Amino acid sequence: MTSNDSKPAHVSEAATLRAPRTKRRAVLLAGFGALLAGLLPGWPRRALSAERAVTGLRGPFSLVSGLGGNVLVRATAEGQTLVDSGAPGETRALVEALESLPGGGRVDTVINTHWHLDQIGGNETFGARGATIVAHEKTRFRLTHGYYLRDEDRYREPVPTAARPTETLRDRRTLELGGENVEIGYLIEAHTDGDVYVHFTDADIIAVGDAVSPLVDPELDWFGGGWLGGRVDSLARLLEIGDDATLYVPSYGPAVRRKDVAVEHEMMLTLFERTTELLRQGYSAAEMLDAGVMDDLARRFDDPGKFLYDVHQSLWAHHNKISHDIV
Ligand SMILES: [Zn+2]
Helix, strand or coil, rough: CCCCCCCCCCCCCCCCCCCCCCCCCCCCCCCCCHHHHHCCCCCCCCHHHCCCCEECCCCCEEEEEEECCCCEEEEEEEEEEEEEECCCCCCHHHHHHHHCCCCCCCEEEEEECCCCCCHCCCHEEEEEEEECCEEEEHHHHHHHCEEEEHHHCCECCCHHHHHHCEEEEEEEEEEEECEEEEEEECCCCCEEECCCEEEEEECEEEEEECCCCCCCCCCCCCCHHHHHHHHEEEHHHHHHCCCCCCCEECCCCEEEEEHHHHHHHHHHHEEEHHHHHHCCCCCCCHHHCCCCCCCCCCCCCHHHHHHHHHHHHHHCCCHHHHCCCCC
């Protein structure tokens, strides 16, 4: 864990208070979304047709959606805290949305749930303006040193210095941001190798990034360190830290409740049990699909074959954690 003493300074002058404007924008991203889906592999395609909207949650919290992954905003007259910063190319629209909220767009802190592009697009803008950027150490490492894109057989360049996390954690870290207590915790290998949850404990809102995916097919970035076992464990961890009053905010889709996270956990556990058993018997992903491992689940997948392929790859990448007799 790195130093915990560098808290963002908050601007004290009063700002004009304006109430969050619920769903003030309802502009479909059709066409534009399809373009981005081609440029940014790994994006959930359905999510790109999400409406641009600013939705009030509870207290000073709002959700800005439709600009890449969801951006959770805590907006007060003293300043704003963001969890994630949207997609590249959407920062102007994000800034405009933030200017309509209390604090008028003065972002003190950005916390990244992980290192995917649809979470870090606005980092450079806010970092250059002096915001503290907080993320898991693995996220900092990937953004600082670049990483290999398997699908494109090339390396992604490091992000500009201003976009890099300036404060990191390895396991768990607590912060006090503008009077709100925040706990950030590692979700080991839930989706990538750098996932964290961000729990605003006073408001009881947990930003969960792509570790929970109620709207679009869950994505396992197996090449980026995610795997099915990590996802199961992370969902269990998220059930432990919330209760029936907790709002869970995923990267895509609306805020959900603990019971919804429980359904996803149960489904992933079922899939883990089914797929590890068949992996031991030497099944390929296609053979698993034919054998019906995706049948009778709590939800239907848009592309069960793709999900299962990623599951299969992720299990092989972690076969040493499954059992000693896998090979
Ligand atoms: Zn992601």
